[in-house]
Structure formats: C-alpha cells, structure tokens
Amino acid sequence: MSxxxxxxxGGIDSYTTAxxxxxxxxxxxxxxxxxxxxxxxxxxxAKKIAASLGVKKHLILNIDxxxxxxxxxxxxxxxxxxxxxxxIPSTYVPARxxxxxxxxxxxxxxxxxxxxxxxxxxxxxxxxxDCRPEYLKAFEDMANLATRLxxxxxxxxxINAPLINMSKAQIIKxxxxxxxLDYGLSWSCYDPTVDGLxxxxxxxxxxxxxxxxxxxxxxxx
Amino acid sequence: MSxxxxxxxGGIDSYTTAxxxxxxxxxxxxxxxxxxxxxxxxxxxAKKIAASLGVKKHLILNIDxxxxxxxxxxxxxxxxxxxxxxxIPSTYVPARxxxxxxxxxxxxxxxxxxxxxxxxxxxxxxxxxDCRPEYLKAFEDMANLATRLxxxxxxxxxINAPLINMSKAQIIKxxxxxxxLDYGLSWSCYDPTVDGLxxxxxxxxxxxxxxxxxxxxxxxx
Numbered sequence: 001m002s003x004x005x006x007x008x009x010g011g012i013d014s015y016t017t018a019x020x021x022x023x024x025x026x027x028x029x030x031x032x033x034x035x036x037x038x039x040x041x042x043x044x045x046a047k048k049i050a051a052s053l054g055v056k057k058h059l060i061l062n063i064d065x066x067x068x069x070x071x072x073x074x075x076x077x078x079x080x081x082x083x084x085x086x087x088i089p090s091t092y093v094p095a096r097x098x099x100x101x102x103x104x105x106x107x108x109x110x111x112x113x114x115x116x117x118x119x120x121x122x123x124x125x126x127x128x129x130d131c132r133p134e135y136l137k138a139f140e141d142m143a144n145l146a147t148r149l150x151x152x153x154x155x156x157x158x159i160n161a162p163l164i165n166m167s168k169a170q171i172i173k174x175x176x177x178x179x180x181l182d183y184g185l186s187w188s189c190y191d192p193t194v195d196g197l198x199x200x201x202x203x204x205x206x207x208x209x210x211x212x213x214x215x216x217x218x219x220x221x
Numbered sequence: 222m223s224x225x226x227x228x229x230x231g232g233i234d235s236y237t238t239a240x241x242x243x244x245x246x247x248x249x250x251x252x253x254x255x256x257x258x259x260x261x262x263x264x265x266x267a268k269k270i271a272a273s274l275g276v277k278k279h280l281i282l283n284i285d286x287x288x289x290x291x292x293x294x295x296x297x298x299x300x301x302x303x304x305x306x307x308x309i310p311s312t313y314v315p316a317r318x319x320x321x322x323x324x325x326x327x328x329x330x331x332x333x334x335x336x337x338x339x340x341x342x343x344x345x346x347x348x349x350x351d352c353r354p355e356y357l358k359a360f361e362d363m364a365n366l367a368t369r370l371x372x373x374x375x376x377x378x379x380i381n382a383p384l385i386n387m388s389k390a391q392i393i394k395x396x397x398x399x400x401x402l403d404y405g406l407s408w409s410c411y412d413p414t415v416d417g418l419x420x421x422x423x424x425x426x427x428x429x430x431x432x433x434x435x436x437x438x439x440x441x442x
Contacts, residue, residue, distance in 0.1 A: 059288060059289075061284070061285065061288055061289075062283065062284075062285065063282070063283075063284050063324070064282065064283065065327065067280060067282055068280075068282075068324075068327050068328045068331050069331055070327070070330065070331030088369045088373075092369055093327075094326070094327040094328075094330035094331050094368060094369070095323055095324070095326040095327030095330060095364075095367060095368060096327070097367070098323040098326060098327070098363070098364070098367045099320070099323040099324055099327060101323075102316055102319040102320040102322075102323040103284075103289075103316070103320055105315070105316040105319060106286065106289050106291070106314075106315040106316035106317070106319070106320060107289045107315075109291065109315035109316060110289050110290055110291030110315050129366065129367055129368055129369055129371070129372045130367045130368070132366070134366055135363070135366040135367050138359075138362055138363035138366045138367075139363050139367075141359055141362075141363070142319070142356070142359035142360050142362070142363045143316075143319070145350065145353070145355055145356040145359045146316060146318070146319045146350055146351045146356050146359075146360075147315060147316060147350055147351070148309045148313055148315070148350055150350070151350045152309075
C-alpha cells in the first residue's frame with residue numbers, strides 16, 4: 001500500500017477525496033489544520049470521518065491564521081450570504097491552500113508519501129484562486145524542487161485533486177452510491193449558530209443544499 | 222514606503238536580509254515562526270533584532286513541526302557536526318521554507334505587501350533544496366497563481382533573496398560595514414548547551430565562525 005497524505009477539513013469534498021484515495025488502495029494519513037477558523041466545529045467531523053475510514057494516522061495541527069486575519073473565516077468580518085457571483089467572496093482565506101499543502105508536503109516527505117490529496121473543485125465553488133488546476137500544477141512543480149527526496153530522485157510528489165472537474169451533486173452521488181460514505185458525519189457551514197447548527201445562509205451551506213437536491217439524496221448532516 | 226514581509230529567524234542571514242530591506246526603504250513586517258525548533262533560543266534574538274530595526278510589526282506564529290518531525294531540529298535525532306559535505310544533513314527540515322514562505326504569503330496578501338524577503342543563500346550553506354534559486358522562482362510563480370490580489374492583477378508577489386549569491390563572510394562584511402548591524406543580537410547555534418551557549422560544533426556554528434574569521438570581524442554573539 002502506497003502512502004498518501006489527505007487534507008481533511010471535515011467537509012464533503014475532503015471526505016470524498018479521502019474516500020477515493022482509500023478506495024484505490026492508499027494507506028491514508030489524514031491532516032487537519034486547526035486554523036482558528038470560525039467553523040472549528042468541522043474538526044470534530046474530521047475526527048469522525050478519519051475514524052470511519054480507518055486512517056493510519058490523523059494529525060491535527062494548529063496554525064493560528066486569526067493572527068493574520070484577512071478573511072471572514074478568521075476575523076470578525078461579516079459572513080457573506082449566498083453563492084459566488086463573480087467576485088471572490090470574503091470567505092477566501094489568503095494563501096490557505098498553499099499553507100495547508102506546504103504542511104502536507106512536509107509530512108509527506110517525512111513518511112515517504114508521494115501522493116498528496118486535496119478536495120479542491122473548480123465547479124460549484126466560490127472562485128478561490130487556490131482551487132484552480134493551474135495553481136495546483138504550479139504547487140506540484142514547486143514541491144518537486146523544494147524537498148530532499150524529490151531532488152535526490154527518491155520520490156516524486158503528486159498533488160491529486162480528483163474532484164476538480166466535478167459538481168457538488170456529482171461528488172455527493174459518487175460518495176453515496178460508489179463509495180458508501182456517510183455524509184451525516186461531515187460539516188460544511190462556515191458560520192454555525194450559537195446552538196451549533198448550520199446557518200443555512202453561507203455559501204457553503206447553499207452549495208451543500210443545492211448539491212444534495214440535484215443529486216436526489218437526503219442530507220443527514 | 223512599500224511594505225515587505227521578512228522571514229526573521231534570528232540568525233545572521235535573516236537579520237541582514239531585514240537590514241537590506243529596511244535600507245532600501247521598505248516598511249518591515251517581520252515574521253518569525255516558532256516551529257518547536259531545538260534552538261528556540263533564536264526567537265529571543267529575532268525579537269531583539271525586530272526591535273533594533275524598528276519594524277512596523279513583528280508577528281510570531283506557532284507551527285509545531287515537531288508533530289511532523291523528520292529533522293534533527295524537530296526531533297530527538299543526533300545533531301550532525303561540521304560542514305556540508307555533499308549529502309543534505311539531518312538538520313534539513315522537510316518543506317520548512319515552503320511552509321514559512323506560504324505563511325509569509327498569506328500575511329503579505331492581507332497587508333498588501335508585494336515583497337517577501339527570505340535570507341536564503343546558496344553559498345556557504347548546508348545543501349538545503351529550499352534555498353536554491355530555482356526553488357525560489359518556482360515558489361514565486363506558484364504564489365502569483367495562489368492569491369486573490371495576484372489573479373485580480375492588484376499585486377504581484379516577489380520572493381526576494383538578496384543574499385543568495387553571497388558567502389557568509391560577504392554577508393557579515395555587508396552587515397557590519399554598510400548596514401551597521403549588531404550581530405551580537407543574532408543567534409545561529411542549532412544545539413545550545415544546557416547553559417544556553419552556542420555548541421560550537423553544529424554546522425550553523427561552524428559556518429558562523431568561518432564567516433566571521435574570513436570577514437575579519439570579531440563575533441560579539
């Protein structure tokens with residue numbers, strides 16, 4: 001079994017990505033970043049998902065991006081409502097995927113994992129620059145110049161984003177029908193209510209609801 | 222004054238880099254990562270250096286790379302002694318500069334700083350892959366695909382490594398003679414003694430001693 005590091009946030013996309021990686025026989029090392037996000041609730045979901053997938057190891061690493069701010073997820077900015085309409089919304093976290101993938105790269109090198117998986121998707125998404133294929137390719141190129149094992153020729157790193165061309169509905173169908181995932185374990189909402197419930201208004205809630213509706217699947221989350 | 226984020230470890234190279242950035246008129250935002258390094262002592266030096274340079278802000282961010290390990294600086298591996306002899310030594314920390322530059326990139330985007338400075342040098346160094354010009358160029362290319370401000374065309378990020386082609390002696394001369402830096406504030410040793418003194422044996426101590434000797438400057442550190 002070849003090892004793979006999976007960035008696991010606790011949402012639908014990273015859960016499905018981890019499920020895909022497991023289904024093709026990788027030994028899963030799940031990495032969750034506690035970045036002091038407004039919806040830290042998702043970390044509890046990541047733990048349940050990691051356990052349900054029987055991962056080899058689940059590492060939860062603190063990187064307090066609230067010290068940097070600049071996003072509705074890591075500061076007191078108002079949370080935008082509704083879907084992406086052309087401008088990148090304030091839920092964009094500066095360099096988040098770069099910081100996360102860099103950390104994944106470090107761990108991958110230590111454990112000898114050539115494959116890094118991220119649940120990035122360029123369809124039904126919020127316009128984040130660090131979810132686009134050209135960005136992921138540039139990260140991969142950089143990663144292979146950055147590391148001892150790659151420049152020694154021992155390991156080549158691949159950044160895998162198997163959902164990149166899938167809609168939320170396609171992702172949910174694949175997870176439910178092909179992979180047998182339980183999305184009741186996952187968490188999407190960016191702005192949980194004081195009672196700990198999804199707000200139903202943020203873009204992540206909206207995309208989730210739209211995805212389940214289009215997939216014809218009941219959301220048990 | 223244009224803003225710049227400087228990765229400031231507390232060593233000679235990052236101090237000199239910050240001094241250069243300040244000397245050309247940048248407003249300095251210093252970023253120090255507490256990565257649970259064996260030589261966390263260097264963070265105290267970074268604080269003194271930041272104060273002496275009158276930086277606009279000094280951010281110290283925790284990223285516990287000891288949870289990942291894989292290096293003599295972040296685990297209980299034996300510390301190698303002496304200088305680089307062809308093989309990358311165990312003081313290499315997997316993806317360290319990538320993790321640090323990514324964090325710097327996030328902060329730079331938030332504060333609108335196009336310039337990021339790192340004290341990487343490809344001469345008198347330890348063979349680290351993430352100190353080479355081709356790596357830094359690849360990071361810069363990736364960074365400009367990763368961020369909202371870059372893809373919107375508002376800001377182009379530059380990764381500056383002004384010491385890249387300088388020997389340690391050249392760096393020390395420049396800092397002492399041209400920039401008036403006080404290297405007594407800096408810290409280099411990877412493996413401080415229990416009394417908090419430099420070990421004199423690790424590669425970082427060796428390069429420091431060699432650099433001061435060749436520069437003909439007394440080390441007050």
